[in-house]
Amino acid sequence: MSTLAPILPTEHAAAPPRPTRGRGSSMRSWRLFDQIVYIAAWAAGLGLCLVTGAIVVYMGVRGLQYLRPELLVTRPQVSSSQAGSGGFLDPLIGTAVLTAIGLALALPLGVCSAAWIVEYGRPAWLGRLVESSIEIVAGTPDIVIAIFGLTIFELGIFGPLSSTSDSGVVTGSSFITAGATMSLIALPPLYTATRDGLQAVPAHMREAAFALGKTRIATIRRVLLPSVRSNIATGATLGISRIVGDTAIVILVLAETTRNEPAGSIPLLGFLRGTGSSLTSYVYDNSPAGEGDAPQKAYAAAFVLLLFILLLNAAVGRISRAQARSSGFDLQKL
Amino acid sequence: MSTDRTLLDPWRPSESAWTEEMVASVHANRMTGAVLAQPSDGADGSRADGLQADGPHAGGLYADGPHAGDLHPNGPHAPMPAAAAVDGVVPPVRTIVLDRQPVPVAPPHEREAIRSIAGTGLERLRLEDVSIYYGAKRAVNSVSLSIHQGEVLALIGPSGCGKTSLLRTLNRLTELTPSAARSGQVLLDGQDVHALQDTTLRSRVAMVFQQPNPFPMSIFDNVAFALREQSRKRPRRRELEPLVIEALSRAGLYEEVREDLDRPALRLSGGQQQRLCIARAIAMRPEVLLMDEPCSALDPISTSVIEDLIHELRRDLAVVIVTHNLAQAQRVADKVAFMYLGDLVEYGTASQVFEQPRAERTRDYVRGAFG
Numbered sequence: 001m002s003t004l005a006p007i008l009p010t011e012h013a014a015a016p017p018r019p020t021r022g023r024g025s026s027m028r029s030w031r032l033f034d035q036i037v038y039i040a041a042w043a044a045g046l047g048l049c050l051v052t053g054a055i056v057v058y059m060g061v062r063g064l065q066y067l068r069p070e071l072l073v074t075r076p077q078v079s080s081s082q083a084g085s086g087g088f089l090d091p092l093i094g095t096a097v098l099t100a101i102g103l104a105l106a107l108p109l110g111v112c113s114a115a116w117i118v119e120y121g122r123p124a125w126l127g128r129l130v131e132s133s134i135e136i137v138a139g140t141p142d143i144v145i146a147i148f149g150l151t152i153f154e155l156g157i158f159g160p161l162s163s164t165s166d167s168g169v170v171t172g173s174s175f176i177t178a179g180a181t182m183s184l185i186a187l188p189p190l191y192t193a194t195r196d197g198l199q200a201v202p203a204h205m206r207e208a209a210f211a212l213g214k215t216r217i218a219t220i221r222r223v224l225l226p227s228v229r230s231n232i233a234t235g236a237t238l239g240i241s242r243i244v245g246d247t248a249i250v251i252l253v254l255a256e257t258t259r260n261e262p263a264g265s266i267p268l269l270g271f272l273r274g275t276g277s278s279l280t281s282y283v284y285d286n287s288p289a290g291e292g293d294a295p296q297k298a299y300a301a302a303f304v305l306l307l308f309i310l311l312l313n314a315a316v317g318r319i320s321r322a323q324a325r326s327s328g329f330d331l332q333k334l
Numbered sequence: 335m336s337t338d339r340t341l342l343d344p345w346r347p348s349e350s351a352w353t354e355e356m357v358a359s360v361h362a363n364r365m366t367g368a369v370l371a372q373p374s375d376g377a378d379g380s381r382a383d384g385l386q387a388d389g390p391h392a393g394g395l396y397a398d399g400p401h402a403g404d405l406h407p408n409g410p411h412a413p414m415p416a417a418a419a420v421d422g423v424v425p426p427v428r429t430i431v432l433d434r435q436p437v438p439v440a441p442p443h444e445r446e447a448i449r450s451i452a453g454t455g456l457e458r459l460r461l462e463d464v465s466i467y468y469g470a471k472r473a474v475n476s477v478s479l480s481i482h483q484g485e486v487l488a489l490i491g492p493s494g495c496g497k498t499s500l501l502r503t504l505n506r507l508t509e510l511t512p513s514a515a516r517s518g519q520v521l522l523d524g525q526d527v528h529a530l531q532d533t534t535l536r537s538r539v540a541m542v543f544q545q546p547n548p549f550p551m552s553i554f555d556n557v558a559f560a561l562r563e564q565s566r567k568r569p570r571r572r573e574l575e576p577l578v579i580e581a582l583s584r585a586g587l588y589e590e591v592r593e594d595l596d597r598p599a600l601r602l603s604g605g606q607q608q609r610l611c612i613a614r615a616i617a618m619r620p621e622v623l624l625m626d627e628p629c630s631a632l633d634p635i636s637t638s639v640i641e642d643l644i645h646e647l648r649r650d651l652a653v654v655i656v657t658h659n660l661a662q663a664q665r666v667a668d669k670v671a672f673m674y675l676g677d678l679v680e681y682g683t684a685s686q687v688f689e690q691p692r693a694e695r696t697r698d699y700v701r702g703a704f705g
Binding site: 202204205207208209210211212213214215222223226227 | 507537540541543545549550551559615618
């Protein structure tokens with residue numbers, strides 16, 4: 001009987017010992033191959049940091065050298081001298097509008113197809129077809145997607161989405177058509193991230209919802225999708241990055257006019273049906289390879305682009321961490 | 335607060351008296367209190383909770399030995415102090431005393447007297463010749479059982495003998511497995527469960543799983559999710575709050591979480607999460623509660639809390655519990671069904687199955703010869 005531990009009140013428990021570690025294995029005792037691989041892994045990681053740092057620092061230095069605040073708020077003008085050619089307000093607006101339209105189309109499409117494939121996925125041949133289609137779209141070069149978009153939107157049926165010339169030819173170039181084509185670019189990362197997040201939700205979470213008498217749709221809407229919010233945010237960030245960085249679609253489908261030219265006089269609709277440019281095409285135009293040959297403006301615009309991507313990543317990371325903390329949900333811990 | 339260890343040693347009953355200091359210390363340490371209110375000594379020195387303060391068997395649970403018909407002081411029918419009585423509308427608030435000593439349970443023939451009211455309740459579920467197949471493999475072979483309100487049916491047996499499959503068939507969760515097929519009939523209040531909509535069935539036959547699985551929402555939203563229509567956010571919080579509080583109180587969790595019902599449910603401890611899952615399940619006022627090894631992932635204190643909860647819940651519900659733990663089945667069950675490799679080997683009252691099993695296999699299993 002004396003071996004049975006008496007039940008002590010908790011104040012009497014001894015303080016826990018400090019964490020210590022025993023002796024590890026030193027690298028000298030490893031095989032040569034392991035040593036080489038270990039050093040190579042460290043070198044690769046550090047090298048990657050160096051390369052990224054070089055890009056950011058170089059662009060930062062160049063950009064800050066040439067970026068002036070008035071560039072952000074002045075519209076570009078066609079002019080023979082640098083002083084008169086204005087800033088890049090129009091391309092900035094163009095990038096923002098394209099991102100908004102592309103994401104607005106890609107987000108519901110990507111999330112719903114991912115939810116369908118994980119929760120339903122029947123018949124099996126249709127599921128395989130959907131997966132292959134997304135993979136094909138993901139792998140298609142964006143110039144091919146741009147040409148496809150242009151061809152499709154030049155059909156007469158899509159006339160209202162863009163402008164029509166006097167001889168009745170549909171131009172097919174507008175913010176709406178370019179945004180729709182951009183959504184194809186943003187769709188695969190969104191779909192993949194949401195699908196992986198949904199597959200990682202453990203089965204007992206779904207069973208608990210079913211056992212309460214909820215339908216599958218209610219489970220998806222109220223339990224599953226809220227728990228993969230951070231995955232959706234990550235996918236959306238990747239999608240936005242792809243949209244913001246895309247040049248081929250802007251050149252082909254947006255017609256890359258220096259300023260945003262509305263088509264028609266209705267305020268918002270005319271703007272969306274009109275042509276314009278984005279920061280990427282502006283950088284191309286002003287670089288030595290383009291028409292403008294104003295590398296200072298090109299660096300400034302490129303710096304703004306990079307800054308935008310960095311800020312976007314930081315903001316989304318903060319949002320998804322805050323959401324994970326508030327819901328207490330950490331898939332890694334399950 | 336006395337620090338003498340011998341006073342706290344349960345293996346020396348003559349000295350483990352519940353002294354005033356110990357009660358006061360429990361008072362100070364526990365989360366809330368309604369059961370152990372100020373211990374008021376009666377005129378003859380008898381304590382409010384029935385224990386003797388002095389004498390030859392002082393502090394022992396049974397003065398002069400146990401008698402048939404003695405109500406266990408911690409059992410479900412123990413006289414509760416007046417302070418704990420609340421108005422009849424809301425069920426009595428349960429106290430969770432986390433650092434109380436483990437109390438040995440009365441032996442089975444004692445509990446027979448306590449549980450003689452069981453088995454006379456309404457028949458809720460009836461299984462007639464139920465067999466379950468996964469593809470070509472037969473998991474459950476021709477089981478016929480009857481489940482009544484007011485009693486706890488324990489399904490015992492070694493792993494892989496079809497207990498969980500049988501349980502999941504009762505609320506048609508086996509339909510989530512594509513290859514599962516069932517023959518025979520399951521009748522809920524006389525209706526075939528296949529004829530009901532699965533969502534309706536599952537709101538009348540609720541289930542609690544082995545792994546506590548609260549949703550990644552707040553505590554309030556977890557219980558409210560069960561009460562709201564499918565995927566709507568209405569009714570609003572104001573209308574649902576009393577129902578949510580009642581469900582949490584019946585599950586014995588409300589007092590611990592009352593300060594902040596909007597805390598994320600995943601921050602609770604394992605035992606609290608399981609009680610939240612139970613609250614969520616009983617919020618819909620089901621007729622039957624199915625429990626699939628609810629305590630296997632929990633520590634002993636949480637386990638005893640949930641077993642007390644099962645004692646109380648069986649008044650209003652029929653409870654079916656699958657358990658690997660024979661000792662838990664002995665503590666909790668009124669009726670026991672022993673399954674072995676898909677066959678129902680024995681079915682009877684707990685005292686009969688554990689003490690005078692008819693089948694030899696049951697006798698071997700209960701004695702620990704295999705499993």
